[in-house]
Amino acid sequence: MLFDDPVFASRLLTLLTLSFHIIYATIGVGVPLFIMIAHWLGIKKNDYHYIMMAKRWARGYLVTVAVGVVTGTIIGLQLSLLWPNFMELAGNIIALPLFMEVFAFFFEAIFLGIYSYTWDRFNPRKHFLLLIPVAIGAGCSALFITIVNSFMNSPQGFDFIDGQLVNANPLLALFTAAMPTKVSHVLATAYMTVAFMFAAIAAYKLIKGSNHVYHKKALHMTMKIGLVFSIAAAVIGDFSGKYLAEYQPEKLAAAEWHFETEEGAPLLMYGMLDENQDVKYAIKIPFALSILAHGIPTSEVIGLDQFPEEETPPLIIHYFFDLMVTIGGFMVVLALVYWLGMKLSWSFVKANWFHWIIVLGGPLSFLAIEAGWWMAEVGRQPWILRGIMTVDQAATSSDYVGLMFILFAALYLVLGIGTIVVLRRIFKNNPVELELEQYEAKQGGEAK
DSSP states (O other): TTOOHHHHHHHHHHHHHHHHHHHHHHHHHHHHHHHHHHHHHHHHTTTTHHHHHHHHHHHHHHHHHHHHHHHHHHHHHHHHOOOHHHHHHHHHHHHHHHHHHHHHHHHHHHHHHHHHTTTSSSHHHHHHTHHHHHHHHHHHHHHHHHHHHHHHHSSOSEETTTEEEEEEOHHHSSSSHHHHHHHHHHOOOOHHHHEEEHHHHHHHHHTTTTHHHHHHHHHHHHHHHHHHHOOOOOOOHHHHHHHHHHOOOHHHHHTTTTOOEESOEEEESSSSTTTTTTEOOOEEOOOOHHHHSSSSSTOOOOOOGOGGGOOOOTHHHHHHHHHHHHHHHHHHHHHHHHHHHHHOGGGGGGSHHHHHHHHHHHHHHHHHHHHHHHHHHTTTTTTTEETTEEHHSSOOOOOHHHHHHHHHHHHHHHHHHHHHHHHHHHHHHSSHHHHHHHHHHHHHOOOO
């Protein structure tokens, strides 16, 4: 099918590209905030360990930004090559947020470059000011690209006449019903994921015997921030459920295997479907789906029986939903236990086995990000522009998409391995202990 069906190959290549790019996009959105927080704490506490965190994180961030530029450019290219009919139909509307996303990225990149190469030219307070536009640019990049995705889920700002989008109002198209929950959820989960990524690195260093206070401070700071944003992601997720119930009920019903409209609907977690689409082995939480959808335990939740079969999203999104929610809940509990443990002096939170759980939380958080996007994109099927254009109508008819898939897969493999190799060499050749020793020798005292 990869070489015989251009629609299937286009979908698979887009899935591959987005799944790879979302790793760098999440890092790109989240890391600037942590560089900013660490730098600010260093100034506030007069503690060079936090300044060193900001310096080292910025150094690694430059590498991921470079790869993110490549994958982001590829996405723009593939929109035109793989989905030409969609771009012809909606291009005059989504061109504005796509342009603004590029502008935001360059705005961020300029100040990031200045920040990274002026460590010895400004005092820490003036140097910190350079991070404000970096963080704003990163957030705006996420805002504008998510606006494009929001438009695809709840299109507005035009009239649809004779198969054409006319009377386009790009400004009105920016503020769709999907935009608030999607943008806030993307930002919260990016900050959460990056927090647990840095916590995993710090915990791994402690496990490997580097008992330096730098790693302890990094772990403590990132776990506390991770707790805040993991709770925020859960709250926003609840709002997202209510958005789906109102504007995309077929996606919510498919994600919950909710086949029949009913009041007081239970939430299904896990389980499997047999050949008759009967749910087996699922955990049923009474009234929880009605609460998620409308905030009222006895409210009616629309089921898949209200939609034509050809407009029913793939039921596999139930597993993506379960994976996202399970990992998100696990990370909330993990961060909360760590925070309470440090407050109440529980010894086990400093044990290696608990640090290994924190290390596991890093990749799990990225997996949750992937599952969330798989649910969002697969759950919109069969539409590429909901209610207006299907994926089949939007795709290219080229016979070479299968070959493109193989070539891009090879490219992503090279980029992924290259990123790991470069980052490993950067930090292996410049361990934090050595950098701090050099700073202490230069200052004539111990870093604080």
